[in-house]
Amino acid sequence: xxxxLALMTEPGKLQIQEYxxxxxxxxxxxxxxxxxxVCGSEVHIxxxxxxxxxRGGLGHExxxxxxxxxxxxxxxxxxxxxxxxxRIVATYFIHCRKCYPCQKGQFWMCDNAYRYWGRQPEDxxxxxxxxxxxxxxxxxxxxxxxxxxxxxxxxxSANCAQSQVYFGIDMTGLTYGxxxxxxxxxxxxxxxxxxxxxxxxxxxxxxxxxxxxDEAKRxxxxxxxxxxxxxxxxxxxxxxxxxTGGRGADYGMEVTGVLDAFPEAFQLIRPGGTMIxxxxxxxxxxxxxxxxxxxxxxxxxxxxxxxxxxYLKKSMDFLAANRDKYPFDSLLDRDYGMDRIVEALDDSxxxxxxxxxxxxxx
Numbered sequence: 001x002x003x004x005l006a007l008m009t010e011p012g013k014l015q016i017q018e019y020x021x022x023x024x025x026x027x028x029x030x031x032x033x034x035x036x037x038v039c040g041s042e043v044h045i046x047x048x049x050x051x052x053x054x055r056g057g058l059g060h061e062x063x064x065x066x067x068x069x070x071x072x073x074x075x076x077x078x079x080x081x082x083x084x085x086x087r088i089v090a091t092y093f094i095h096c097r098k099c100y101p102c103q104k105g106q107f108w109m110c111d112n113a114y115r116y117w118g119r120q121p122e123d124x125x126x127x128x129x130x131x132x133x134x135x136x137x138x139x140x141x142x143x144x145x146x147x148x149x150x151x152x153x154x155x156x157s158a159n160c161a162q163s164q165v166y167f168g169i170d171m172t173g174l175t176y177g178x179x180x181x182x183x184x185x186x187x188x189x190x191x192x193x194x195x196x197x198x199x200x201x202x203x204x205x206x207x208x209x210x211x212x213x214d215e216a217k218r219x220x221x222x223x224x225x226x227x228x229x230x231x232x233x234x235x236x237x238x239x240x241x242x243x244t245g246g247r248g249a250d251y252g253m254e255v256t257g258v259l260d261a262f263p264e265a266f267q268l269i270r271p272g273g274t275m276i277x278x279x280x281x282x283x284x285x286x287x288x289x290x291x292x293x294x295x296x297x298x299x300x301x302x303x304x305x306x307x308x309x310x311y312l313k314k315s316m317d318f319l320a321a322n323r324d325k326y327p328f329d330s331l332l333d334r335d336y337g338m339d340r341i342v343e344a345l346d347d348s349x350x351x352x353x354x355x356x357x358x359x360x361x362x
Contacts, residue, residue, distance in 0.1 A: 005132035011048030024070035027139030031064035036130040057129030060092035061160040090143035142309030154328035158315040165192040168304030176200030181249040184256035185212035255279040259287040
Protein backbone atom coordinates (compact mmCIF):
# COMPACT_ATOMS: atom_id res chain seq x y z
CA UNK A 1 0.00 0.00 0.00
CA UNK A 2 1.29 3.44 -0.98
CA UNK A 3 0.81 6.64 0.96
CA UNK A 4 1.57 10.28 0.32
CA LEU A 5 3.11 12.99 2.45
CA ALA A 6 3.98 16.65 2.11
CA LEU A 7 7.68 17.55 2.26
CA MET A 8 8.76 21.13 2.82
CA THR A 9 11.97 21.24 0.76
CA GLU A 10 12.74 24.71 2.10
CA PRO A 11 10.61 27.41 3.74
CA GLY A 12 7.82 28.36 1.36
CA LYS A 13 8.28 25.37 -0.98
CA LEU A 14 6.50 22.03 -0.84
CA GLN A 15 6.33 18.79 -2.79
CA ILE A 16 4.24 15.64 -2.41
CA GLN A 17 6.18 12.39 -2.01
CA GLU A 18 4.98 8.80 -2.10
CA TYR A 19 6.20 5.90 0.05
CA UNK A 20 5.13 2.38 0.88
CA UNK A 21 3.14 2.30 4.12
CA UNK A 22 4.97 -0.14 6.42
CA UNK A 23 3.53 -2.68 8.81
CA UNK A 24 3.52 -1.45 12.42
CA UNK A 25 6.22 -2.57 14.82
CA UNK A 26 5.09 -4.15 18.10
CA UNK A 27 3.35 -1.54 20.24
CA UNK A 28 2.85 0.86 17.32
CA UNK A 29 -0.11 1.84 15.13
CA UNK A 30 -0.50 2.63 11.46
CA UNK A 31 -3.13 5.37 11.36
CA UNK A 32 -4.89 6.91 8.37
CA UNK A 33 -5.22 10.68 8.69
CA UNK A 34 -8.75 12.08 8.51
CA UNK A 35 -7.86 15.75 8.86
CA UNK A 36 -4.82 17.72 10.03
CA UNK A 37 -4.88 21.40 10.98
CA VAL A 38 -2.46 24.21 10.19
CA CYS A 39 -1.18 25.23 13.63
CA GLY A 40 0.78 28.40 14.30
CA SER A 41 3.92 26.28 14.61
CA GLU A 42 3.56 25.17 11.00
CA VAL A 43 3.17 28.78 9.92
CA HIS A 44 6.40 29.77 11.72
CA ILE A 45 8.26 26.90 10.05
CA UNK A 46 6.73 27.63 6.63
CA UNK A 47 7.74 31.29 6.86
CA UNK A 48 11.32 30.35 7.78
CA UNK A 49 11.18 31.61 11.37
CA UNK A 50 12.06 28.33 13.05
CA UNK A 51 15.72 28.32 14.15
CA UNK A 52 16.39 24.70 13.17
CA UNK A 53 13.67 23.19 10.97
CA UNK A 54 14.26 24.32 7.41
CA ARG A 55 13.22 21.07 5.72
CA GLY A 56 10.98 18.09 6.50
CA GLY A 57 7.44 16.95 7.09
CA LEU A 58 4.77 19.26 8.45
CA GLY A 59 1.60 18.75 10.48
CA HIS A 60 0.89 17.54 14.00
CA GLU A 61 -2.62 18.66 15.04
CA UNK A 62 -4.77 15.80 13.80
CA UNK A 63 -7.41 13.12 14.15
CA UNK A 64 -6.89 9.72 12.52
CA UNK A 65 -8.35 6.25 12.17
CA UNK A 66 -6.58 3.03 13.11
CA UNK A 67 -5.62 1.11 9.98
CA UNK A 68 -3.30 -1.52 11.51
CA UNK A 69 -2.48 -2.39 15.10
CA UNK A 70 0.99 -3.53 16.05
CA UNK A 71 1.44 -6.62 18.19
CA UNK A 72 0.37 -6.06 21.78
CA UNK A 73 -1.84 -3.01 21.16
CA UNK A 74 -5.29 -3.83 22.47
CA UNK A 75 -6.23 -0.67 24.40
CA UNK A 76 -5.49 3.03 24.37
CA UNK A 77 -3.65 4.70 27.24
CA UNK A 78 -6.86 4.95 29.28
CA UNK A 79 -7.43 1.21 29.01
CA UNK A 80 -10.24 1.53 26.47
CA UNK A 81 -10.31 -1.39 24.00
CA UNK A 82 -9.34 -0.36 20.45
CA UNK A 83 -9.66 -2.03 17.07
CA UNK A 84 -9.00 -1.24 13.44
CA UNK A 85 -11.45 1.41 12.26
CA UNK A 86 -11.55 3.31 15.56
CA ARG A 87 -10.83 7.04 15.52
CA ILE A 88 -7.93 8.16 17.69
CA VAL A 89 -5.97 11.21 18.75
CA ALA A 90 -2.31 10.93 19.72
CA THR A 91 0.41 13.20 21.05
CA TYR A 92 2.70 14.35 18.24
CA PHE A 93 5.62 14.15 20.72
CA ILE A 94 6.81 11.40 23.01
CA HIS A 95 7.56 10.91 26.69
CA CYS A 96 10.73 8.80 26.57
CA ARG A 97 10.56 8.26 30.38
CA LYS A 98 14.39 7.97 30.46
CA CYS A 99 15.79 11.49 30.09
CA TYR A 100 16.48 13.81 33.05
CA PRO A 101 13.24 15.88 32.79
CA CYS A 102 11.17 12.68 32.54
CA GLN A 103 12.95 11.29 35.58
CA LYS A 104 11.99 14.49 37.40
CA GLY A 105 8.35 13.98 36.40
CA GLN A 106 8.48 16.82 33.86
CA PHE A 107 7.23 14.67 30.98
CA TRP A 108 6.13 17.68 28.94
CA MET A 109 9.78 18.77 28.80
CA CYS A 110 11.14 15.43 27.55
CA ASP A 111 14.57 15.88 25.94
CA ASN A 112 13.53 13.45 23.19
CA ALA A 113 10.04 14.85 22.57
CA TYR A 114 10.56 15.22 18.81
CA ARG A 115 12.51 12.01 18.28
CA TYR A 116 10.08 10.95 15.54
CA TRP A 117 8.28 14.15 14.50
CA GLY A 118 11.61 15.78 13.65
CA ARG A 119 12.81 13.00 11.34
CA GLN A 120 13.03 13.47 7.58
CA PRO A 121 10.48 11.66 5.37
CA GLU A 122 13.11 9.61 3.55
CA ASP A 123 14.01 8.09 6.91
CA UNK A 124 11.86 4.94 7.34
CA UNK A 125 9.11 4.51 8.39
CA UNK A 126 8.59 7.82 6.55
CA UNK A 127 5.23 8.97 7.93
CA UNK A 128 6.44 11.05 10.87
CA UNK A 129 4.24 14.15 10.39
CA UNK A 130 0.54 14.51 9.65
CA UNK A 131 0.24 16.47 6.42
CA UNK A 132 0.07 12.99 4.95
CA UNK A 133 -2.34 10.18 4.20
CA UNK A 134 -0.85 8.01 6.99
CA UNK A 135 0.89 8.43 10.33
CA UNK A 136 3.03 6.13 12.47
CA UNK A 137 1.97 6.29 16.12
CA UNK A 138 5.03 4.96 17.97
CA UNK A 139 4.94 3.06 21.28
CA UNK A 140 6.22 6.12 23.20
CA UNK A 141 3.36 8.30 21.96
CA UNK A 142 0.21 8.60 24.07
CA UNK A 143 -3.04 7.95 22.22
CA UNK A 144 -6.75 7.82 23.03
CA UNK A 145 -9.93 6.69 21.36
CA UNK A 146 -12.21 9.52 20.22
CA UNK A 147 -15.70 9.36 21.76
CA UNK A 148 -18.46 8.72 19.24
CA UNK A 149 -20.13 12.00 20.20
CA UNK A 150 -17.05 14.09 19.32
CA UNK A 151 -16.75 15.21 15.69
CA UNK A 152 -13.60 14.98 13.58
CA UNK A 153 -13.48 18.79 13.50
CA UNK A 154 -13.52 19.08 17.28
CA UNK A 155 -11.13 16.19 17.89
CA UNK A 156 -8.54 17.46 15.41
CA SER A 157 -7.59 20.44 17.60
CA ALA A 158 -7.30 18.45 20.82
CA ASN A 159 -3.77 17.07 20.50
CA CYS A 160 -2.26 20.53 20.38
CA ALA A 161 -4.34 23.66 21.03
CA GLN A 162 -6.83 22.40 23.59
CA SER A 163 -4.58 20.06 25.56
CA GLN A 164 -1.83 22.67 25.77
CA VAL A 165 -4.03 25.44 27.17
CA TYR A 166 -5.78 22.96 29.49
CA PHE A 167 -2.38 21.93 30.86
CA GLY A 168 -1.19 25.52 31.17
CA ILE A 169 -4.29 26.59 33.08
CA ASP A 170 -4.05 23.62 35.43
CA MET A 171 -0.39 24.43 36.14
CA THR A 172 -1.50 27.73 37.69
CA GLY A 173 -4.28 26.47 39.96
CA LEU A 174 -6.91 28.81 38.46
CA THR A 175 -10.24 28.15 40.15
CA TYR A 176 -13.77 29.40 40.79
CA GLY A 177 -13.99 33.16 41.31
CA UNK A 178 -10.63 33.98 39.71
CA UNK A 179 -10.28 36.27 36.71
CA UNK A 180 -8.18 35.66 33.61
CA UNK A 181 -7.32 37.94 30.71
CA UNK A 182 -6.50 36.08 27.49
CA UNK A 183 -4.53 37.92 24.83
CA UNK A 184 -5.57 36.48 21.48
CA UNK A 185 -8.76 34.82 20.27
CA UNK A 186 -7.31 32.27 17.88
CA UNK A 187 -7.59 28.52 18.42
CA UNK A 188 -5.58 28.55 21.65
CA UNK A 189 -7.39 31.54 23.08
CA UNK A 190 -10.88 30.24 22.33
CA UNK A 191 -10.14 26.84 23.84
CA UNK A 192 -8.66 28.56 26.88
CA UNK A 193 -11.77 30.72 27.27
CA UNK A 194 -14.05 27.68 27.32
CA UNK A 195 -11.89 25.78 29.81
CA UNK A 196 -11.47 28.77 32.14
CA UNK A 197 -15.21 29.46 31.96
CA UNK A 198 -16.01 25.88 32.98
CA UNK A 199 -13.63 26.24 35.92
CA UNK A 200 -15.70 29.17 37.15
CA UNK A 201 -13.33 32.00 36.22
CA UNK A 202 -14.29 35.45 34.94
CA UNK A 203 -12.94 35.45 31.38
CA UNK A 204 -11.70 38.56 29.54
CA UNK A 205 -10.44 38.23 25.95
CA UNK A 206 -8.42 40.82 24.02
CA UNK A 207 -8.12 40.81 20.22
CA UNK A 208 -8.29 43.22 17.30
CA UNK A 209 -10.48 41.20 14.92
CA UNK A 210 -14.24 41.52 15.36
CA UNK A 211 -14.94 37.99 14.07
CA UNK A 212 -12.58 36.56 16.68
CA UNK A 213 -14.11 38.62 19.46
CA ASP A 214 -17.59 37.44 18.46
CA GLU A 215 -16.31 33.87 18.61
CA ALA A 216 -14.76 34.52 22.03
CA LYS A 217 -18.22 35.35 23.39
CA ARG A 218 -19.51 32.05 22.02
CA UNK A 219 -16.62 30.27 23.75
CA UNK A 220 -17.36 31.60 27.20
CA UNK A 221 -15.77 35.05 27.39
CA UNK A 222 -17.67 37.25 29.82
CA UNK A 223 -16.00 40.39 28.45
CA UNK A 224 -14.11 41.22 25.26
CA UNK A 225 -11.76 44.13 24.63
CA UNK A 226 -11.42 45.30 21.01
CA UNK A 227 -7.93 46.64 20.35
CA UNK A 228 -9.44 49.02 17.78
CA UNK A 229 -11.50 50.66 20.51
CA UNK A 230 -8.65 50.45 23.03
CA UNK A 231 -5.59 51.12 20.84
CA UNK A 232 -2.93 51.75 23.48
CA UNK A 233 -1.53 49.61 26.28
CA UNK A 234 -2.74 52.20 28.78
CA UNK A 235 -6.26 51.93 27.33
CA UNK A 236 -6.28 48.15 27.65
CA UNK A 237 -4.82 48.21 31.16
CA UNK A 238 -7.53 50.64 32.23
CA UNK A 239 -10.23 48.48 30.63
CA UNK A 240 -9.02 45.33 32.43
CA UNK A 241 -8.75 47.16 35.75
CA UNK A 242 -12.29 48.50 35.35
CA UNK A 243 -13.54 44.93 34.89
CA THR A 244 -11.58 43.61 37.89
CA GLY A 245 -12.30 46.12 40.62
CA GLY A 246 -9.21 48.20 39.87
CA ARG A 247 -6.79 45.36 40.58
CA GLY A 248 -5.99 43.71 37.27
CA ALA A 249 -6.66 40.08 36.40
CA ASP A 250 -5.58 37.23 38.66
CA TYR A 251 -4.18 35.41 35.65
CA GLY A 252 -3.02 36.38 32.19
CA MET A 253 -2.48 34.14 29.17
CA GLU A 254 -0.52 35.27 26.12
CA VAL A 255 -1.47 33.26 23.02
CA THR A 256 -1.10 35.84 20.27
CA GLY A 257 2.39 34.95 19.03
CA VAL A 258 2.98 38.73 18.86
CA LEU A 259 6.13 39.71 20.76
CA ASP A 260 4.78 43.00 22.13
CA ALA A 261 1.95 41.14 23.87
CA PHE A 262 4.40 39.52 26.30
CA PRO A 263 5.53 42.63 28.25
CA GLU A 264 2.00 44.07 28.03
CA ALA A 265 0.63 41.04 29.88
CA PHE A 266 2.47 41.98 33.06
CA GLN A 267 0.59 45.27 33.19
CA LEU A 268 -2.79 43.55 32.79
CA ILE A 269 -2.22 41.23 35.76
CA ARG A 270 -2.72 42.23 39.39
CA PRO A 271 0.19 42.30 41.88
CA GLY A 272 0.77 38.72 43.00
CA GLY A 273 -0.93 37.30 39.91
CA THR A 274 0.31 34.75 37.38
CA MET A 275 1.28 35.02 33.73
CA ILE A 276 0.87 31.98 31.45
CA UNK A 277 3.17 32.28 28.44
CA UNK A 278 2.68 29.95 25.47
CA UNK A 279 2.16 32.12 22.39
CA UNK A 280 5.70 33.25 21.58
CA UNK A 281 7.37 30.18 20.10
CA UNK A 282 10.12 31.55 17.84
CA UNK A 283 13.53 31.68 19.58
CA UNK A 284 15.92 34.50 18.83
CA UNK A 285 13.34 37.27 18.54
CA UNK A 286 13.36 39.71 21.43
CA UNK A 287 11.29 42.54 22.84
CA UNK A 288 12.01 45.15 25.55
CA UNK A 289 11.04 43.78 28.95
CA UNK A 290 11.28 45.33 32.41
CA UNK A 291 12.06 42.47 34.83
CA UNK A 292 12.03 44.78 37.86
CA UNK A 293 8.43 45.74 37.09
CA UNK A 294 7.38 42.08 37.14
CA UNK A 295 9.49 41.43 40.23
CA UNK A 296 8.06 44.33 42.21
CA UNK A 297 4.52 43.34 41.25
CA UNK A 298 5.25 39.75 42.27
CA UNK A 299 3.91 38.33 39.00
CA UNK A 300 4.79 34.66 38.56
CA UNK A 301 5.47 33.37 35.04
CA UNK A 302 4.42 29.88 33.96
CA UNK A 303 5.44 28.51 30.57
CA UNK A 304 3.66 25.65 28.88
CA UNK A 305 5.37 24.04 25.90
CA UNK A 306 3.47 20.84 25.04
CA UNK A 307 1.68 19.02 27.89
CA UNK A 308 1.57 15.75 29.79
CA UNK A 309 0.02 13.01 27.65
CA UNK A 310 -3.04 12.30 29.85
CA TYR A 311 -4.28 15.83 29.14
CA LEU A 312 -5.28 14.55 25.72
CA LYS A 313 -7.82 12.29 27.45
CA LYS A 314 -8.99 15.24 29.57
CA SER A 315 -9.57 17.13 26.33
CA MET A 316 -11.61 14.28 24.87
CA ASP A 317 -13.74 14.20 28.01
CA PHE A 318 -14.12 18.00 27.94
CA LEU A 319 -15.25 17.94 24.31
CA ALA A 320 -17.74 15.15 24.95
CA ALA A 321 -19.19 16.90 28.00
CA ASN A 322 -19.48 20.32 26.36
CA ARG A 323 -20.20 19.48 22.72
CA ASP A 324 -23.56 21.28 22.79
CA LYS A 325 -22.35 24.27 24.81
CA TYR A 326 -19.44 25.55 22.72
CA PRO A 327 -19.13 25.55 18.89
CA PHE A 328 -15.90 23.56 18.69
CA ASP A 329 -16.55 22.59 15.07
CA SER A 330 -16.38 26.25 14.08
CA LEU A 331 -12.74 26.52 15.19
CA LEU A 332 -11.82 25.15 11.75
CA ASP A 333 -13.16 27.75 9.38
CA ARG A 334 -11.83 26.45 6.05
CA ASP A 335 -11.05 22.99 4.65
CA TYR A 336 -8.40 22.30 2.00
CA GLY A 337 -7.52 19.17 0.06
CA MET A 338 -4.05 17.67 0.09
CA ASP A 339 -3.36 19.32 -3.27
CA ARG A 340 -3.96 22.74 -1.64
CA ILE A 341 -1.60 22.54 1.34
CA VAL A 342 0.51 25.46 0.07
CA GLU A 343 -2.63 27.57 -0.19
CA ALA A 344 -3.68 26.57 3.33
CA LEU A 345 -0.26 27.56 4.72
CA ASP A 346 -0.17 30.85 2.83
CA ASP A 347 -3.73 31.75 3.85
CA SER A 348 -2.87 30.96 7.47
CA UNK A 349 0.28 33.09 7.34
CA UNK A 350 -1.74 35.97 5.85
CA UNK A 351 -4.39 35.53 8.59
CA UNK A 352 -7.10 34.99 5.98
CA UNK A 353 -8.35 32.06 8.08
CA UNK A 354 -8.38 31.36 11.80
CA UNK A 355 -7.63 27.64 11.51
CA UNK A 356 -7.14 25.91 8.18
CA UNK A 357 -7.65 22.16 8.06
CA UNK A 358 -6.26 19.68 5.54
CA UNK A 359 -8.83 16.98 4.80
CA UNK A 360 -7.27 13.80 3.48
CA UNK A 361 -8.82 11.62 0.78
CA UNK A 362 -10.95 8.76 2.08
